[in-house]
Amino acid sequence: xxxxxxxxxxxxxxxxxxxxxxxxxxxxxxxxxxxxxxxxxxxxxxxxxxxxxxxxxxxxxxxxxxxxxxxxxxxxxxxxxxxxxxxxxxxxxxxxxxxxxxxxxxxxxxxxxxxxxxxxxxxxxxxxxxxxxxxxxxxxxxxxxxxxxxxxxxxxxxxxxxxxxxxxxxxxxxxxxxxxxxxxxxxxxxxxxxxxxxxxxxxxxxxxxxxxxxxxxxxxxxxxxxxxxxxxxxxxxxxxxxxxxxxxxxxxxxxxxxxxxxxxxxxxxxxxxxxxxxxxxxxxxxxxxxxxxxxxxxxxxxxxxxxxxxxxxxxxxxxxxxxxxxxxxxxxxxxxxxxxxxxxxxxxxxxxxxxxxxxxxxxxxxxxxxxxxxxxxxxxxxxxxxxxxxxxxxxxxxxxxxxxxxxxxxxxxxxxxxxxxxxxxxxxxxxxxxxxxxxxxxxxxxxxxxxxxxxx
Numbered sequence: 291x292x293x294x295x296x297x298x299x300x301x302x303x304x305x306x307x308x309x310x311x312x313x314x315x316x317x318x319x320x321x322x323x324x325x326x327x328x329x330x331x332x333x334x335x336x337x338x339x340x341x342x343x344x345x346x347x348x349x350x351x352x353x354x355x356x357x358x359x360x361x362x363x364x365x366x367x368x369x370x371x372x373x374x375x376x377x378x379x380x381x382x383x384x385x386x387x388x389x390x391x392x393x394x395x396x397x398x399x400x401x402x403x404x405x406x407x408x409x410x411x412x413x414x415x416x417x418x419x420x421x422x423x424x425x426x427x428x429x430x431x432x433x434x435x436x437x438x439x440x441x442x443x444x445x446x447x448x449x450x451x452x453x454x455x456x457x458x459x460x461x462x463x464x465x466x467x468x469x470x471x472x473x474x475x476x477x478x479x480x481x482x483x484x485x486x487x488x489x490x491x492x493x494x495x496x497x498x499x500x501x502x503x504x505x506x507x508x509x510x511x512x513x514x515x516x517x518x519x520x521x522x523x524x525x526x527x528x529x530x531x532x533x534x535x536x537x538x539x540x541x542x543x544x545x546x547x548x549x550x551x552x553x554x555x556x557x558x559x560x561x562x563x564x565x566x567x568x569x570x571x572x573x574x575x576x577x578x579x580x581x582x583x584x585x586x587x588x589x590x591x592x593x594x595x596x597x598x599x600x601x602x603x604x605x606x607x608x609x610x611x612x613x614x615x616x617x618x619x620x621x622x623x624x625x626x627x628x629x630x631x632x633x634x635x636x637x638x639x640x641x642x643x644x645x646x647x648x649x650x651x652x653x654x655x656x657x658x659x660x661x662x663x664x665x666x667x668x669x670x671x672x673x674x675x676x677x678x679x680x681x682x683x684x685x686x687x688x689x690x691x692x693x694x695x696x697x698x699x700x701x702x703x704x705x706x707x708x709x710x711x712x713x714x715x716x717x718x719x720x721x722x723x724x725x726x727x728x729x730x731x732x733x734x735x736x737x738x739x740x741x742x743x744x745x746x
Contacts, residue, residue: 293449342563353537361530371592431488441498532676565646580664587672659718
């Protein structure tokens with residue numbers, strides 16, 4: 291099920307590869323939303339607010355996992371595009387060993403800082419205990435998150451986006467079942483939701499690696515190849531660390547935003563959590579396109595087909611502008627109707643609608659810049675450029691910091707809900723300019739690569 295992206299029609303390849311990723315990402319969002327919906331409807335608004343208040347910390351942990359594993363496998367994608375199977379196997383061995391070390395370190399750090407971090411984020415007292423319980427259990431399961439993202443990234447590196455989709459479909463269903471069993475049958479509350487998430491991710495990882503073992507033999511290192519390769523480690527870390535830091539910096543900005551939202555009380559937290567989940571699901575098409583562009587650019591960069599990378603960006607931009615407009619309309623009009631899914635019948639939905647609308651409506655105005663971030667950032671990373679995408683994360687961080695500071699200084703909720711869209715706008719401009727710089731640098735170093743005819 292490999293896909294060689296170095297030849298053939300660009301738009302067709304992009305769409306065929308993106309569609310399974312999109313479906314998978316939507317199901318992963320639903321998978322994460324299951325905790326929110328089931329907790330909100332069975333345990334209550336306070337429990338939902340507790341889970342929602344930790345969403346930014348969860349994003350930070352998972353962001354490190356995604357950034358590192360995606361960065362480790364860029365070399366795999368480039369080696370596949372270049373037809374270098376030996377280096378591809380070495381990169382896989384290195385990726386697995388580096389991921390194990392990283393998972394242990396990240397887990398230990400987060401468990402140590404979790405309690406004070408929740409205090410710093412102004413987590414309301416009435417939801418603090420549940421919030422700490424939920425996110426601590428998620429942290430203990432981080433190894434499963436790292437393993438699943440590594441397995442998926444390895445498969446995507448060789449052009450296989452379908453198997454990660456199938457594993458997600460199965461584990462998403464399992465997560466819902468386990469949520470219901472743990473919360474309703476065993477009365478575990480928010481702890482049950484966290485356990486269900488960890489177990490489902492672990493199963494996804496097992497399925498991915500079983501598939502690699504059975505079907506993708508070219509990815510399997512030979513017996514004597516399971517070791518750390520100094521040269522490959524240097525290359526992989528130079529890409530993965532900036533990617534992880536970029537996710538971490540972005541997540542830190544969202545944590546600051548959450549701190550600003552928390553000062554307006556648990557009702558605001560619950561409403562914005564629910565609205566954010568819905569608009570987050572709609573934005574998965576943007577993330578999916580970004581993942582596609584990382585693989586496409588990685589393979590074509592490895593093959594020396596640089597003009598093909600530039601042409602793919604032009605096609606992706608057109609597709610994403612159309613997608614952003616459609617998803618923006620859906621988010622604008624449907625958000626109030628979706629709130630009922632997250633809460634039990636005795637919740638006053640009318641009190642939540644203004645908070646959810648205020649956040650989602652501002653986000654919609656910056657969907658196009660957000661989609662551009664995913665395209666430009668992933669193309670640069672696929673070509674081995676990690677610093678500028680990371681700096682895009684820095685721009686996002688300071689943009690959110692400014693809005694959050696204004697919110698807490700003036701107690702004006704508009705600044706709090708503007709954190710995300712303002713960050714997307716500024717980072718979208720920065721990554722667009724950075725992409726132009728990277729393409730100029732590639733032309734300077736490598737010329738046009740293979741003849742322009744290779745784009746067809």
